[in-house]
Amino acid sequence: MYDRDVSLIETRPAVAPDLNAREFADLASALRSAPTPDRTAEQVVGFAVHQLEADYAGITLLRRGGRLETIAATDPLVEKLDVLQSELGEGISRDASWHGEALLAVDLGSDSRWPRWGSTAADLGIACLLAVEFTNGDNGRAGSINLYWRRPRCFGADDVAFANIFARHAAVALEHSLELAGLNVALDGRKLIGQAQGILMERHDLDEARAFEVLRRYSQDHNLKLRQVAEHLVATRRLPTERIGVA
DSSP, rough: OOOOOOOGGSSOOOSOOOOHHHHHHHHHHHHHSSSSHHHHHHHHHHHHHHHHOOOEOOOOOOGGOOOEEEHHHHHHHHHHHHHHHHTOOSGGOOOTTTOOSSEEESGGGOOOEEEEEHHHHHTTOOOEEEEEEEOOTTTTEEEEEEEEESSSOOHHHHHHHHHHHHHHHHHHHHHHHHHHHHHHHHHHHHHHHHHHHHHHHHHHHHOHHHHHHHHHHHHTTTTTTHHHHHHHHHSSSSSSSSOOOOO
């Protein structure tokens, strides 16, 4: 059974790296320079596994309706553990009592908080875990970095401190990467709309404003996003006459 006594996290020498503020800043910069959100997430779990000597790690996000999404995993087993949480309705990402602090399980197979998920995870070879949450703008949990070990261990206080600080840097890097990805999509959409306007202007001798109005009208009449109408016109040189699939 899990014991909340702090002695559990102080019974072995810490193995976490002793990173100073400058080194954490360099780490954050490296994470922010990743070209895509997927690559950022992969770097986060890879670094976490390396620095904390974990066997596996993953990032799990909480989506609408309580759906779990594994956006990075060092091994397919991590994704399987998330699937099991959804199927069993319990587990670290389903724990409503978890707020703020790092979540530890030193003997997952006998942990009373998630008896079915913990037992199943232990049968799959997972002995213990450490998880740190991401929070959203309302200070609610948006997801977590989850680290797993095959052999039992106790966690040093520095392990937990490092994980908490690292998670904050990782969350900022992921948010930055996702914002950039959204911006790129928006820029691509504006470029497509501009190309579609050019086609209409040349073909029908319209000015820019009237060409945009034609695109807007087709968007409303056919219940399509403006970007979809523009994409269809650029690809086929024809305005849509029926509903087309979502791009």
